[in-house]
Amino acid sequence: MTVELLFSGFGGQGILFAGKFMAYKGLIDDKNVSWLPSYGPEMRGGTASCSVIISDGNVGSPIVSAPDILIAMNLPSLDKYEGSVKKGGKIFVDSTLVERKINRDDVEAYYIPATQLASENNMPTLANMIIVGKVLSVIGSFGGESVLKALSKVISAKHADMLEINKRAMEIGAAL
Amino acid sequence: MAEKVLMKGNEAIAEAAIMAGCRHYFGYPITPQTEVAAYMAKRMPKIGGTFLQAESEIAAINMVYGVASAGLRSMTSSSSPGISLKGEGLSYMAGADLPCLVVNVQRGGPGLGGIQPSQSDYFQATRGGGHGDYHMIVLAPASVQEMAELTVKGFELADKYRMTSMILADGTMGQMMEPVSLDFDIAPPPEKPWATTGTGMKRKHNIINSLYLKPEELERGNFERYKKYAEIEKNEARAEEYLTEDAEIIIAAFGIAARVSKNAIDAARKEGIKVGMIRPITLWPFPKEVFKKTTSTAKRYISVELSMGQMIEDVQIATEFKAPVDLCNRVGGMIPDPDMVLEAIKKAAKEVK
Numbered sequence: 001m002t003v004e005l006l007f008s009g010f011g012g013q014g015i016l017f018a019g020k021f022m023a024y025k026g027l028i029d030d031k032n033v034s035w036l037p038s039y040g041p042e043m044r045g046g047t048a049s050c051s052v053i054i055s056d057g058n059v060g061s062p063i064v065s066a067p068d069i070l071i072a073m074n075l076p077s078l079d080k081y082e083g084s085v086k087k088g089g090k091i092f093v094d095s096t097l098v099e100r101k102i103n104r105d106d107v108e109a110y111y112i113p114a115t116q117l118a119s120e121n122n123m124p125t126l127a128n129m130i131i132v133g134k135v136l137s138v139i140g141s142f143g144g145e146s147v148l149k150a151l152s153k154v155i156s157a158k159h160a161d162m163l164e165i166n167k168r169a170m171e172i173g174a175a176l
Numbered sequence: 177m178a179e180k181v182l183m184k185g186n187e188a189i190a191e192a193a194i195m196a197g198c199r200h201y202f203g204y205p206i207t208p209q210t211e212v213a214a215y216m217a218k219r220m221p222k223i224g225g226t227f228l229q230a231e232s233e234i235a236a237i238n239m240v241y242g243v244a245s246a247g248l249r250s251m252t253s254s255s256s257p258g259i260s261l262k263g264e265g266l267s268y269m270a271g272a273d274l275p276c277l278v279v280n281v282q283r284g285g286p287g288l289g290g291i292q293p294s295q296s297d298y299f300q301a302t303r304g305g306g307h308g309d310y311h312m313i314v315l316a317p318a319s320v321q322e323m324a325e326l327t328v329k330g331f332e333l334a335d336k337y338r339m340t341s342m343i344l345a346d347g348t349m350g351q352m353m354e355p356v357s358l359d360f361d362i363a364p365p366p367e368k369p370w371a372t373t374g375t376g377m378k379r380k381h382n383i384i385n386s387l388y389l390k391p392e393e394l395e396r397g398n399f400e401r402y403k404k405y406a407e408i409e410k411n412e413a414r415a416e417e418y419l420t421e422d423a424e425i426i427i428a429a430f431g432i433a434a435r436v437s438k439n440a441i442d443a444a445r446k447e448g449i450k451v452g453m454i455r456p457i458t459l460w461p462f463p464k465e466v467f468k469k470t471t472s473t474a475k476r477y478i479s480v481e482l483s484m485g486q487m488i489e490d491v492q493i494a495t496e497f498k499a500p501v502d503l504c505n506r507v508g509g510m511i512p513d514p515d516m517v518l519e520a521i522k523k524a525a526k527e528v529k
Contacts, residue, residue, distance in 0.1 A: 062435065
């Protein structure tokens with residue numbers, strides 16, 4: 001099985017970090033993975049995205065052009081990528097920042113007030129991980145030690161004090 | 177086996193170079209290869225090596241010339257416009273028979289072009305890059321693992337044949353992260369009795385030079401070099417074959433284009449189309465024999481490239497013009513998606529019916 005994810009939002013929302021966490025979790029779960037960031041002018045202009053592929057087989061092209069799962073943390077991202085999601089795919093929207101609903105009826109939508117929840121829980125920079133928690137619980141991949149292991153891979157030893165709060169953010173998302 | 181870690185292609189190149197004994201890196205920043213320099217800047221001071229951000233690409237390649245003259249493993253990296261600036265130095269290194277590693281993480285051109293991935297420096301790389309008659313060994317990784325492995329291989333081949341090895345990657349290969357296992361058997365570098373390391377009053381001076389004003393001497397040097405090139409063409413050409421055995425249609429693609437093509441081939445096979453791929457790992461020497469061998473079974477070829485059609489010429493030559501070769505390409509930083517390649521395969525399939 002292969003799952004293709006596209007993470008998208010503003011620079012600073014932790015889009016690349018969330019993708020990297022997901023890729024590491026895949027690696028620890030013994031899957032083949034790839035992670036490819038946008039590094040072009042759009043990144044310099046404020047929006048960021050990254051492609052993550054998690055597969056039991058070999059990963060061919062690392063470019064996700066038709067995601068199974070889209071994470072859209074701002075409106076421009078939803079506008080740009082909504083149409084590209086595979087039929088039967090899933091779209092996760094930060095509903096604090098994106099006021100509209102999705103326009104498609106052939107995909108599942110999850111509206112998560114992630115930015116609001118992050119600020120209420122005193123973790124203003126972790127809306128990304130609240131959404132990741134929700135994604136993992138929806139695809140039945142939350143829990144187990146690979147979550148913590150992957151976190152310790154993407155959070156450097158210098159910032160080890162951030163481990164716990166990242167975990168808590170994911171739990172908040174998973175519990176929704 | 178070492179634990180697999182996630183690394184960017186650019187970082188994998190840098191770490192593999194250090195493992196291969198490179199302690200002298202010279203560069204100048206340019207997207208999308210800057211992580212090579214950034215990684216070296218962090219690591220080299222910790223291991224007693226030299227990281228130097230030169231004042232320009234031209235300075236950087238000439239610093240590599242200096243270190244190579246002293247017989248040590250040295251490298252520089254850049255992206256397309258920066259590699260053009262290094263052209264003079266590359267030619268001088270060839271003329272002086274110096275081994276080194278040069279990395280080109282290509283971006284779209286010509287000119288300053290853009291910063292997105294490209295393969296349009298194929299001609300420049302495989303035909304030498306600078307002035308005069310010469311070649312570089314050109315290696316084309318298609319995964320982060322290969323970015324690391326071919327870096328080690330590049331140093332080994334450079335030393336073995338006293339010439340430049342180039343890693344010809346592209347923006348996606350440089351920027352993407354994949355699991356990589358840095359677990360190599362690395363042989364110590366060979367003796368370099370020609371290096372300018374001081375005579376110790378025990379031998380005559382070694383001279384590193386690319387100026388030969390007597391035409392007879394210069395001609396002799398060129399002939400010698402091309403004898404060496406013939407050996408390399410015989411011994412070092414490498415390619416990966418994917419489902420070529422029964423293939424009526426064969427895709428030729430390297431690097432990111434090969435990754436995309438693999439998806440398309442898998443989809444086409446499901447529809448019963450007999451299609452396979454030859455992925456050159458060495459672009460020079462070009463794996464001619466691998467292509468030639470397929471001409472008895474394959475009826476049509478497709479060259480998938482991020483250029484206006486450069487490798488396609490080598491495919492035509494290698495297949496001795498026995499079958500048509502189509503071009504499937506995007507340029508300027510655009511990448512063909514698997515659907516586009518699949519369309520090209522279907523079109524070719526109608527032709528071979």
